[in-house]
Amino acid sequence: MPRVVSLHLPTWPTDRVRRNAAAPPPAEPLVTARREGSRRVLVGVDAAAAALGLRPGLTVAHAQALVPDLHVAEASPEAEGAELTRLAAWCLRYAPVVAADPPDGIWIDVTGAAHLVGGEDALLDDLVDRFGRAGIAARAAIADTPGAAWALARFGRVRRADPWDLPGVLEPLPVAALRLPPDIVDALRRLGIERIGEVLALPGAPLSRRLGLDLCRRLDQALGHVPEPIAPLVPPETIRRRIAFPEPIGAPETLARVTARLCADLCRDLEARELGVRRLDLVFGRVDGGTRAVRVATARPSRDLAHLARLLTDRLEEVDPGFGIEEAVLAATRVEPLPPGQLGVRGIDEADAPLDLGPLVDVLAARLGPARVYRQAPVESDIPERSVTRVAPLAPPTGTGWPGGLGRPVRLIDPPEPVRVTALLPDNPPAAFTWRSLRRKVVCSDGPERVLGEWWRSADEASSFRDYYRVEDERGQRYWIFRDAPSDQGGRWFLHGLFG
Incomplete structure (x- = not known):
């Protein structure tokens, strides 16, 4: 079952201004404006300005009459969109399939990836907390469909919709939560329809004839009756390989062969650039427009073809091909320098070669989860429970040790x-x-x-x-x-x- 996060940045235009320039203190109202004909109208309103009654669509003259000490910055949709895309690329830390949702949102398909950060609630908490520390107001919600997640992030009182309760979660939300054009929302309100539940109670055919197909399409997308694909964002500097198939595939052995071929091609690219991969994302595009992704990580930089292929193929059982897969993309979303190494000579230097635990750590982390694979390291503290900490399995030694002769328990x-x-x-x-x-x-x-x-x-x-x-x-x-x-x-x- 797919799980999609919708991240909403309600004050993104003004948050961007505060981050990128010498801006007034947060307590002082700030808005962004653009010219529409002979007037300048508000586009973005921060929390302080909204508390004073300002809203997008007001003219600057009207807003300044209401709030004389108002700070006005020029809106820049192009810059806002470019920085939103960079924020979406940063969200690749959470899942392989991420896309910007202009003008103020981001999609994250976390199917099969939420457990890597402690579950769905922990993922939402971490996401909102990190954006908040960066000075960006954010709300996040997760559901089975992008439409439902979008509605909850902007209008919902809960932030997580369980698969079996999607209609019940959507019913009390206003019709604007269906991402409808303003004229359709106004037409529904003139008919006395304010909530999604009221739309669900009506036959779809008369509504489509009267209001167009957008209403039923958005409703079906939110409920999962019609797929709504997310086009994955791939930063241009990412090393990746792609294969498109003339006919859809879906057999497990075929997926394994495709994965091995992609790994071989990608490893050649990494070797040419003297890089090693730390994180691999394998994304399958289905014929219904949906995507299924697999993410694996390595404890140290690697371009070992057999090892990387094994890590990915062990996870292929999680991939639901649906009615078929029409393309596969393998991307090295995190890389580190890895210069060429001297090849060993059998019978000469094998005994002196250091033991490489990287492949074992990678396999254990893929099967058990990265949080469950660690080693203990000493900490300079006399309090016993504070004298040890968890570190990465292959983290370098810190040089700190426990004093000898203390007789500590095992x-x-x-x-x-x-x-x-x-x-x-x-x-x-x-x-x-x-x-x-x-x-x-x-x-x-x-x-x-x-x-x-x-x-x-x-x-x-x-x-x-x-x-x-x-x-x-x-x-x-x-x-x-x-x-x-x-x-x-x-x-x-x-x-x-x-x-x-």
């Missing part, structure tokens, strides 16, 4: 779990403890090792400390237990780690 429990401790004296090591409803008798212990809080982080940590004990029960199992304050101050006990 497994940390994060967060630490509370335990009930029995001690012979209040501040003595534990004599027994209960963890997960099981009581364990301590036969030997070592400690305490005092770990102080990192005072520069917060005032609460300035006076905090932990007393850690290594204890062993009667079955020979060893544990790492700490108390967070003296017993007379109500110190609590926690289990923080397990030794091997």
